[in-house]
Amino acid sequence: MSAETVDAMRELVTFLARSLVDDPDAVEVEVVEGDRAWVLELSVAEDDLGKVIGKEGRTARAIRTLLATMSARGRKRAVLDILE
Amino acid sequence: MDERKNEPQDGALFVTEAPAKDAARRKKADDQRGAPGDGKAEESAELLDEILDLMDLDVDVDIRDDDEKVVLDVTGPDAGRVIGKKGQTLDALQFLLNKILNRFPEGRRHIIVDSGDYRERHDRGLVTMAKREAKKAVSEGRVKTLQPMSARDRRVIHLALAKFEGVETLSQGQGTQRRIQIIPQRAGGRRR
Numbered sequence: 001m002s003a004e005t006v007d008a009m010r011e012l013v014t015f016l017a018r019s020l021v022d023d024p025d026a027v028e029v030e031v032v033e034g035d036r037a038w039v040l041e042l043s044v045a046e047d048d049l050g051k052v053i054g055k056e057g058r059t060a061r062a063i064r065t066l067l068a069t070m071s072a073r074g075r076k077r078a079v080l081d082i083l084e
Numbered sequence: 085m086d087e088r089k090n091e092p093q094d095g096a097l098f099v100t101e102a103p104a105k106d107a108a109r110r111k112k113a114d115d116q117r118g119a120p121g122d123g124k125a126e127e128s129a130e131l132l133d134e135i136l137d138l139m140d141l142d143v144d145v146d147i148r149d150d151d152e153k154v155v156l157d158v159t160g161p162d163a164g165r166v167i168g169k170k171g172q173t174l175d176a177l178q179f180l181l182n183k184i185l186n187r188f189p190e191g192r193r194h195i196i197v198d199s200g201d202y203r204e205r206h207d208r209g210l211v212t213m214a215k216r217e218a219k220k221a222v223s224e225g226r227v228k229t230l231q232p233m234s235a236r237d238r239r240v241i242h243l244a245l246a247k248f249e250g251v252e253t254l255s256q257g258q259g260t261q262r263r264i265q266i267i268p269q270r271a272g273g274r275r276r
Binding site: 005008011012015016019020054056058059061062063065066069070 | 131134135138139140165166168172173175176177179180183184187259260
């Protein structure tokens with residue numbers, strides 16, 4: 001997976017998180033490169049955590065599904081980490 | 085949304101709330117619901133287009149229906165990737181779109197994301213499979229447990245088998261592991 005794809009993923013996660021929360025200014029996504037995967041670290045305002053995770057983690061799972069679609073061709077995966 | 089409410093079969097088995105209160109709440113939700121032509125269809129098409137663009141997928145988004153529900157149609161070279169394995173990408177997009185656009189109680193509209201006749205074909209496949217399993221349940225006299233499915237897919241099957249002679253259906257398990265059981269009924273119609 002290329003660095004451009006990771007940038008696009010970061011943009012997507014940022015866009016989705018900002019659309020879901022009450023406090024879009026507090027949304028931040030950091031990209032950390034690991035050996036086997038790129039880690040997208042999402043942080044939001046404390047009160048908005050539930051909005052990006054969702055009931056039974058469904059919202060987080062839906063975002064991860066979209067990331068998986070984007071990384072389908074690459075060798076290195078991307079994982080989404082929601083920081084608490 | 086409480087997924088049990090989508091399932092008439094389950095509702096009958098697990099009534100958690102007084103019906104009157106439930107009806108009152110439903111009426112309130114109806115009053116606040118948006119209507120065709122309120123701009124929600126255009127708004128949702130634009131949002132989906134933006135997401136698919138960020139995902140670098142080469143597709144077009146059209147509004148197919150703007151009736152009780154908004155139905156969006158995704159077509160183009162990358163439509164297969166938009167659907168994804170077992171439709172899971174399509175479902176993820178639909179889930180997020182509904183989350184984002186129905187955040188507030190006013191003007192809620194259910195948004196469906198489809199690609200060509202994917203959902204119709206998918207439902208037909210579900211019904212064919214469910215009827216086949218129901219026949220087996222009756223002939224073998226054994227309970228048939230299906231694969232875990234979304235609330236929506238389970239609902240399609242519950243409805244399809246509601247009029248199927250000799251079986252009853254219910255859902256078992258929690259969250260993503262919830263599965264339908266097809267239960268053959270004993271002669272006399274009593275279950276267990």
